[in-house]
Amino acid sequence: MRRELLQVAGNEIVGPYVLLRLDRGGLEPGVPGQFFMLEAPGRLLPRAFSLCVAPPDELGFLFEPVGPGTRALATLEAGDAIHVTGPLGNGFDLDVERPLLVGGGIGIAPLPYLSERLGGPPALLGFRSAHHAEAASLVPNAEVVLEPTLVTDALPGEPGDVLACGPEPMLDALEALVPGAQLAREAPMACGYGACYGCVVQRNGGYVRLCLEGPVLTATDAHR
């Protein structure tokens, strides 16, 4: 587990979201779907984000400023520095034949880096408004649907190997429709490394820590 003080390279607005770019320092980008714990200035606990983009020498994180932590992160400027730990957890299995990336809202965050690593496969993205859908520009080969249309409405009959991240109802629906889908899930997390037992999800009849077992879980073994 590696933790470093990273310099802020820049903060960009993407629709309603913010893309925070940090100088990479000695941290590795890891596997798409893995996550990092970012210090939120002025807050007690760090915040968990999957890596969105991995330009040379940088790590980029996409988030929506909705709470005190994300709002504090959104105010960071070039030259500021925050502690970052990672990469943590288990990312997507990239050994797939016919990948289809599926994302909903801010859940598209890990898909740009995933798309890059998979060579730009097709993607299906759902947003609640055209303003939110501006973030689709980060994902190549993306088909976009807007509410009330759902990504599950637009899913092809033979979806192939689904790799998805998005709101819980979307992932639950995909889980029912696509056995074997790889689903990047989310849970409130204090530590990110198995210490706090805060981020548990139900799996095989018990609670497991999402930070250690996930955050990417496959639909067949999630057994919700």
Add this chain to the structure above:
Amino acid sequence: MSIPILNASGCLDALAAPDVAHSLDVFVTKTITPLRREGNPPTRIAETDHGMLNSIGLQGPGIDAFAADHLPRLAEIVPQLWVSVGGFSAADFTLCCERLDGDERVAAIELNLSCPNVEEAPETAAQLVAAARSATGTPLYAKLSPAQWDIAEAARAVVDAGADGLSLVNTIRGLALDPVTLRPILARGVGGYSGPALRPIALACVHACASAVDVPIVGMGGVSTGRDALELVAVGASAVAVGTALFSDPGAPGRVRAELAAEAAARGFGTPRDLRGVAQAEKSL
């Protein structure tokens, strides 16, 4: 001999983060109960402005699986091992302590007498300590709740019942509401409050108990810097545990240890231990 740095029980999984465990002088396990427990439903944690709430609910493998599977692996990786045990009756404490009695890998047993997130045992803390004492010769540390009017009285009672030391303090019960729905954030409603807000409360508890009983005290509650540790030692702690700070900084134990030594040296003390209890001395104005 300096001031040992421990983790607060439930704030570190040594098997998941062996490097962090290795940076401690003593690793304390998450509380073990007689039977396997799934713990409380999520949402289990909530950050507040000056601390955090948790409602984990003693998730754990149960004492048999712990002894067979976890304990041997822990003993391999941690410098010194304390096992935290808990339960819902005096018999539960007896059972767990019997199971660990005589195991040389277990340097001490911490009795979690004060988990705010599960039903309480009907017996008093002193009765639970007596039940544990009857089952083992292993050193026993009683972990007390700060939510009592006269914690010094509780300290005297558990020491009279056979506790060899005190762990002060556990979290204190708190509640956080979702700002939009005005419903509790945690699934179980209330949780244990920890972090910086707990620190003055912990200081008061250690201060009160250190003058009431003559046993070692592990001070904890909101420690995130060497200065925080220093203050606990000044009121009488002989060891210091780091809890919530581990979540944001896995390197906290080593950092706190170094900062504590520097803080003590800056005040003219050879080692941090030399200033133990200075806050107890009569004020001369």
